[in-house]
Amino acid sequence: MNEIVDGFIQAVELIVSLDPEVLEITARSLLISLAATAVAALIAIPIGGYIHFREFGGKRGLVTIIQTLYALPTVIAGLFVFLLLSRVGPLGFLGLLFTPWGMVIGQTVLVVPLLVGMTLIALSGVKKTIQDEVISLGATSSQTIWTIVKEARFAILGGVILGFGRAISEVGAAMIIGGNIRGYTRVLTTAIALETSMGNIAFSIALGIILLAIALLVTTALFLVQER
Numbered sequence: 001m002n003e004i005v006d007g008f009i010q011a012v013e014l015i016v017s018l019d020p021e022v023l024e025i026t027a028r029s030l031l032i033s034l035a036a037t038a039v040a041a042l043i044a045i046p047i048g049g050y051i052h053f054r055e056f057g058g059k060r061g062l063v064t065i066i067q068t069l070y071a072l073p074t075v076i077a078g079l080f081v082f083l084l085l086s087r088v089g090p091l092g093f094l095g096l097l098f099t100p101w102g103m104v105i106g107q108t109v110l111v112v113p114l115l116v117g118m119t120l121i122a123l124s125g126v127k128k129t130i131q132d133e134v135i136s137l138g139a140t141s142s143q144t145i146w147t148i149v150k151e152a153r154f155a156i157l158g159g160v161i162l163g164f165g166r167a168i169s170e171v172g173a174a175m176i177i178g179g180n181i182r183g184y185t186r187v188l189t190t191a192i193a194l195e196t197s198m199g200n201i202a203f204s205i206a207l208g209i210i211l212l213a214i215a216l217l218v219t220t221a222l223f224l225v226q227e228r
Contacts, residue, residue, distance in 0.1 A: 010202035036107035048119025069113035074172030106173035118159025
């Protein structure tokens with residue numbers, strides 16, 4: 001028990017003293033996850049909008065597949081991207097395996113299904129009367145779509161925040177694609193796993209506290225957006 005308490009004390013000292021390695025790992029985690037969330041949003045929101053506003057065969061089945069991918073295991077996503085980026089893979093010539101950009105791709109694959117689903121939910125939550133009113137006022141198809149998207153913008157933003165939370169908290173894909181290289185691809189989750197296995201409990205707790213703080217900020221931001 002004393003070792004755990006000492007670990008917490010040392011962890012707080014590492015954070016308060018702004019330990020360079022702790023700051024480096026935290027900054028890298030934030031940058032990679034923010035980049036992945038931004039790329040995923042640019043891909044997923046238009047796809048979600050297209051699925052919502054268009055009628056086509058197999059739409060219900062496609063939505064079911066997207067919802068199933070919410071629970072896509074991170075190791076499966078990591079394996080898929082690893083095969084794409086490996087030397088024998090179709091994208092191996094890019095040399096992105098074991099790089100931060102490779103990790104961005106891995107996290108993007110994880111986040112896209114979630115953001116597509118959240119976009120669908122957000123757009124479906126807009127009252128049908130609003131769409132009917134806009135159409136009755138003579139709005140074109142594009143104007144109608146834009147109005148509905150504006151009405152759902154806070155719900156869509158909530159989905160983006162939720163996607164960032166999934167990205168920064170995953171470990172499987174980051175470990176497989178990034179390789180957990182010190183000073184290059186090591187992020188909060190992979191560093192916690194490594195340092196714990198090495199017995200460096202204080203460092204692991206310090207990183208865990210930071211990750212929990214980020215999770216709290218994400219949850220608070222999501223709550224505020226939902227209230228709005």
